[in-house]
Amino acid sequence: MVVGGGFCGCIAAIRAKELNADVLLVDKNFVGKTSGGYFAGDLMLFNEDWGDDLNAWLEQFSRIGEYVADRSWTELLLKESYSRYRDLVSWGIPFIKMDGTSGFPPPGEEPKRILGPSKYRKTTLISKFGTKYKLLILRKKLLESGGKIRDRVVITDLLKQGERVVGAVGFNTVNGDFYAIKAKAVVVAAGGLSFKGTPYATQFDTGDSVAMGYRAGAELISMEFGQYAGRLRAKDASGHTLFPTSIVINAKGEDFLGGGAEIPSYILWLLEVHAGRGPIYSESYGVEREKIKEALNMALTGTFWMGGLRFNTKCETNVPGLYAAGDASGSNFTGAAYAALGSAMCLSAVTGYRAGQSATEFALKAEKPSIPESEVAKCKDAVYAPLMRESGFTTDHVLTRVQQTILPYEVRMVMHEKRLQAAITMIEFYRDHFLPKMRAVDPHDLRNAHEVRNMVLGAEMMLRAALFRTESRGSFYREDYPRRDDENWLKWVVLKEDAGKMKLWTEPVPKEYWGDTSMPYGKRYPLQYPE
Amino acid sequence: MPIEKIDPKLCTGCGKCVDSCPMDVIRFDEEANRAYAKYREDCIACYNCEQDCPAKAIYVSPQRGRPVTPAW
Numbered sequence: 077m078v079v080g081g082g083f084c085g086c087i088a089a090i091r092a093k094e095l096n097a098d099v100l101l102v103d104k105n106f107v108g109k110t111s112g113g114y115f116a117g118d119l120m121l122f123n124e125d126w127g128d129d130l131n132a133w134l135e136q137f138s139r140i141g142e143y144v145a146d147r148s149w150t151e152l153l154l155k156e157s158y159s160r161y162r163d164l165v166s167w168g169i170p171f172i173k174m175d176g177t178s179g180f181p182p183p184g185e186e187p188k189r190i191l192g193p194s195k196y197r198k199t200t201l202i203s204k205f206g207t208k209y210k211l212l213i214l215r216k217k218l219l220e221s222g223g224k225i226r227d228r229v230v231i232t233d234l235l236k237q238g239e240r241v242v243g244a245v246g247f248n249t250v251n252g253d254f255y256a257i258k259a260k261a262v263v264v265a266a267g268g269l270s271f272k273g274t275p276y277a278t279q280f281d282t283g284d285s286v287a288m289g290y291r292a293g294a295e296l297i298s299m300e301f302g303q304y305a306g307r308l309r310a311k312d313a314s315g316h317t318l319f320p321t322s323i324v325i326n327a328k329g330e331d332f333l334g335g336g337a338e339i340p341s342y343i344l345w346l347l348e349v350h351a352g353r354g355p356i357y358s359e360s361y362g363v364e365r366e367k368i369k370e371a372l373n374m375a376l377t378g379t380f381w382m383g384g385l386r387f388n389t390k391c392e393t394n395v396p397g398l399y400a401a402g403d404a405s406g407s408n409f410t411g412a413a414y415a416a417l418g419s420a421m422c423l424s425a426v427t428g429y430r431a432g433q434s435a436t437e438f439a440l441k442a443e444k445p446s447i448p449e450s451e452v453a454k455c456k457d458a459v460y461a462p463l464m465r466e467s468g469f470t471t472d473h474v475l476t477r478v479q480q481t482i483l484p485y486e487v488r489m490v491m492h493e494k495r496l497q498a499a500i501t502m503i504e505f506y507r508d509h510f511l512p513k514m515r516a517v518d519p520h521d522l523r524n525a526h527e528v529r530n531m532v533l534g535a536e537m538m539l540r541a542a543l544f545r546t547e548s549r550g551s552f553y554r555e556d557y558p559r560r561d562d563e564n565w566l567k568w569v570v571l572k573e574d575a576g577k578m579k580l581w582t583e584p585v586p587k588e589y590w591g592d593t594s595m596p597y598g599k600r601y602p603l604q605y606p607e
Numbered sequence: 608m609p610i611e612k613i614d615p616k617l618c619t620g621c622g623k624c625v626d627s628c629p630m631d632v633i634r635f636d637e638e639a640n641r642a643y644a645k646y647r648e649d650c651i652a653c654y655n656c657e658q659d660c661p662a663k664a665i666y667v668s669p670q671r672g673r674p675v676t677p678a679w
Contacts (some may be wrong), residue, residue, distance in 0.1 A: 106626035109655065114629075228631075248629050272651060280629050280651060472648065520631050520646055 077102065077259035077430070078268030079231045079287065080245060082111025082425035083404030084397045086214035087160075088263045089223050090167070097439055099223040100257065103266075104230040104249055104284075104523060108215035111267060112281060112380070112403065118192075118202040118418035119171075119425070120504030121161050122154040126186050128201070130154060133416075136199045140340060141411020142550045142601065143566060143591045144298075150390060153422050160425035161203065167217045170206030178206030192417035202418035206554040229255055230286065232459050232526045234262060234292040234398065235447055241292055241397040242445030247456040249368075252519035254459065260439035261397050263431045264289055266326065268381030268403035269534040272527075273483050281381070282527035283534030289385045290533060294393045295572045297406035299383035300541035301552055303414040304342045304489055326353040339603040340413045343489070343553045349419030350490050380420040382410060382549045383541070386570060391431035394572075395437065401431035408568060412550025417599060462525040468515035471524035477506060478528060482535045489544065492555045496543045503535050536578060544580050548605055558607045560597075566590055609652035610644045610667050617664035618642060624656035624665060 078089045081103030089101040103110050122128050130151070137150045159551045162183060165171065170178045171187045174501040191200035207213070219225065231246040235256070269283035286296055324341075326332050326348050333341055344354050385400035387393050387407070393400050400406075402424040408421060410416070462471075481502045482488055487495055511529055516522040549555050549560035566581040591600065596602065610632060613624065620640040625633050633656060634645040644650070650667070657665045 105631070106628050107661075110629050115653070225624075235641075250634070280653075519647075522622060524649070601631050 077243065077257055077261070078263045078265060079288075080111070080402070080404065081107030081215075081225065081227075082267060082424070083113030083116070083211060083214070083260070083421060084267065084404075084428035085111075085265035086211060086218055087163075087280070087425055087428030087436070088265055088401055088432035090214065090218050090221065091429045091511075092263075092436045093218065093221045093223045093458060095433060095436040095440075097488045099446075100226065101218065101219075101223060102226045102229050102231055102244075102246070102255075102257070106227045107218075108209075111376060113209070113421060113424060114211050115423050116418075117205055118421065119157075119161060119164075119205065120153070120416055120418035120422040121157050121187070121189055121203040122201070123158045123186070125184070129199075132199045134431055136197070137410055137415045138591055139590065140415035140550070142411050142413065142603075143409060143411065143562075143589060144408065144549065144559065144568065144585050145411030145415070145589065146408035146585075147589050149407040153409055153419065153426050156426045156429075157422050160422070160429060163429070164210075164425070168213045169210045172204040172206050176379075192351070197416060200416035200419070202416075220337075226255070230523045230526060231266070231288065232432065233239065233475065234264075234288050234452075235445075235455065236292060237445050237447055239293075239396055240445075242447060243394055244288075245459055246453070247459055247519065247522065248509050249519050249523045252463075252522070254456050256444045256447075256455065258389070258447065260442040260445065261399060261435035263391070263399040263401055263435050264385065264404050265428060265431070266404055267539070269531070270381070270532055271479050271483060271535070273479060281403065284527070286537065287530035287533045289393065289395075289398065289400065289404070290537070290573055292395055292398060293401075293573065294398060295386040295570055296537060296543075297386040297568055297570050298408055299537040299552065299571065300545050300569055301382035301412050302488070302538070303328040303380050303382065304346070324356050324358040326356050328353060340415075340551065341603070343551055343605070344603070346484040346485050346489050346504050351606075352465065369576065376436055380414060382406070382408070382414075383538075389430070390434040390436075391427055392434060397433045397442070399431040399438075401427040412552050414551070416417070416503040419510075425466040452584055459526075460522070462514050462516035463519075463522050465513070469510050471514060471516060471521055471528055471550040474506060474510045474514055475524065475528045475531070477510070478503070478531050478535060479539050481506075482538070488538060490553060490555055491542055493543060496539055500536065500539045500543070503532060503539060507532050507536065537571060540580060541571060542579055544569050544582075550603075553605055558605045560601055562590075562593055609650040609669070610647055610665070612666050613642055613644055613656075613660075613665040614666075615639075615641055615643075617662045619662050619664075621661060622646065623659050623661065627655040627659045629653060629655065 077099045078085045089099045092099045135353045137145045173179050187203045228249050234241045235243040246255045264285045266285040267281035270279035270281050273279045384406035387400045391399045516525040547557045547565040566585045571580045614647045618641040630649045632646045632650045
């Protein structure tokens with residue numbers, strides 16, 4: 077079973093089908109039109125045969141990810157990107173070819189590959205999908221190969237038999253029907269965590285993956301790191317497609333980055349605003365309009381979140397039978413900042429394929445799950461609880477409060493212990509007071525109820541992990557700890573549920589990923605925060 | 608609200624926009640044989656429906672339904 081039918085989930089299901097698994101793909105929307113991947117246009121593509129230098133590409137991830145990137149994953153992504161790209165072409169997804177037309181490059185022929193539109197991405201190259209409807213092609217491929225799809229089914233929780241995950245429960249968001257699905261192995265590929273925030277149109281990932289994983293006993297890693305994105309406050313309907321250039325000016329007309337940054341500089345834009353010199357303006361790389369100067373809006377992005385379910389290179393989590401892939405996973409391939417355009421899609425392709433394969437290998441040997449009816453009935457009650465209440469808090473109220481708590485820039489972007497603590501206090505209140513009294517009025521609203529429940533849990537993970545890391549690194553900026561602390565923090569933050577509490581601890585980043593620690597601070601970290 | 612209208616005069620009832628919505632905003636009215644925005648307040652203005660509608664019956668406003676006021 078695969079939970080989440082975006083780019084990654086489809087690839088996992090197709091791979092499992094290739095290995096003769098009996099596959100069911102479930103998504104709360106329509107598979108083919110769902111997920112952040114639907115909106116993505118780029119795929120990072122590496123191939124040594126075309127002269128790409130592996131070490132140079134890896135170095136970009138290390139440097140921008142500020143030495144907490146897991147190079148074992150970065151290397152896998154790069155090395156397997158060509159094979160996954162070939163799969164996509166062979167399944168009928170066109171790419172932009174060297175001559176600029178959309179088509180199907182034969183094996184070995186290089187498609188058009190470009191550098192991202194930023195000064196700091198000096199090495200990694202991206203290929204461009206030749207169609208907007210790549211996910212519909214994957215849907216067709218999966219159905220043709222005998223895989224099954226359930227659209228519009230919201231998975232709320234994983235089913236367990238002892239320590240092992242053996243399926244999931246949920247409901248149909250249109251007619252409200254209950255689903256209890258038994259599976260020998262489950263791949264969770266239901267995206268990352270944003271908060272339906274407004275500044276960025278694709279922020280619909282509600283943390284379903286990390287929340288259902290957490291509740292099933294899975295470990296999560298790097299939940300403090302996130303990608304922030306700027307969007308121009310454009311006035312027309314193409315607003316979400318307008319990305320700012322790295323040349324930005326503040327309210328006083330000053331080019332405060334000095335002609336474009338060498339490194340990802342989103343956090344510096346926010347710090348300019350924080351200092352009272354906002355709004356800031358930029359020109360855009362727009363799809364429909366070019367070079368428009370507009371005020372910037374910043375948001376915790378919905379396109380990619382670094383943290384997620386901790387897994388090994390076989391995509392196995394610490395819970396038997398549970399696999400993670402795509403943005404649901406915490407591979408750490410890009411460390412503390414998003415280092416390369418198209419790399420999240422590359423992660424989805426590589427981990428989707430690996431998770432589909434590993435889950436199938438496990439399932440083919442695993443015993444058939446058996447779950448007592450009483451257990452299923454208990455799950456069913458939990459699924460419908462908000463719908464059964466005759467009074468209580470609206471889902472809209474709880475969502476609005478969560479958004480107002482975590483989205484403001486001074487909470488999770490320019491951070492401070494006191495404000496993080498204050499936000500945790502509020503999130504705990506929503507968890508303990510609002511959620512048990514929240515009421516849903518119909519199946520659509522029941523979906524909202526489960527989503528906001530996941531967002532509350534996800535927000536708690538993000539905030540606690542952020543409070544735990546007492547330093548700044550990459551896109552992660554703590555006003556009260558503005559310096560990188562190489563002595564204490566070349567580490568990853570891991571968390572899991574332990575006797576009803578969220579337990580956090582660190583694990584060391586292997587020394588070989590640390591880069592040159594003898595380098596002077598200013599040279600090792602070209603992104604300079606104010607101190 | 609971001610999704611302002613699905614023009615009933617232009618809508619041909621093909622149902623594409625129902626599948627296009629990642630927020631479950633649009634539902635299909637079987638009796639009237641046309642789509643309608645049942646849960647407009649949940650629209651995040653991704654423009655999928657507007658872009659996919661072959662009859663150009665849909666207009667999505669860039670004004671977001673849930674403004675989080677920026678600090679500047």
